Amino acid sequence: MSNVTLNVKGMSCNHCVKSVEEAVKGAGASGHVDLAAGTVAVEYNEQTVTVDQIKAAIEDQGYDVV
Numbered sequence: 825m826s827n828v829t830l831n832v833k834g835m836s837c838n839h840c841v842k843s844v845e846e847a848v849k850g851a852g853a854s855g856h857v858d859l860a861a862g863t864v865a866v867e868y869n870e871q872t873v874t875v876d877q878i879k880a881a882i883e884d885q886g887y888d889v890v
Contacts, residue, residue: 826870829863830879833888843885851881 832844841857844864848855853868855878866878879889 825867827865827867828875828878829865830875830882831890832857832862832864832882833890835859835862835887840887844882844887847881847885848878851878853878 835841835844835857836859838859841859844857845855848864848866851868852873853866855864855866857864864882866875868875868878882889
């Protein structure tokens with residue numbers, strides 16, 4: 825398993841947290857959002873999903889990964 829912390833812009837509430845965490849889960853990884861820091865800590869299996877796929881899943885929900 826690999827870990828990465830992504831900076832996510834546009835999150836402002838608990839609904840945003842749920843949306844981002846569900847997007848990460850839907851991409852095949854697990855994530856924990858720190859709303860105050862604007863980050864999501866992601867744990868993923870690099871043999872089944874890429875960081876770019878995780879970023880795309882978050883961006884599909886309307887957030888910017890920087």
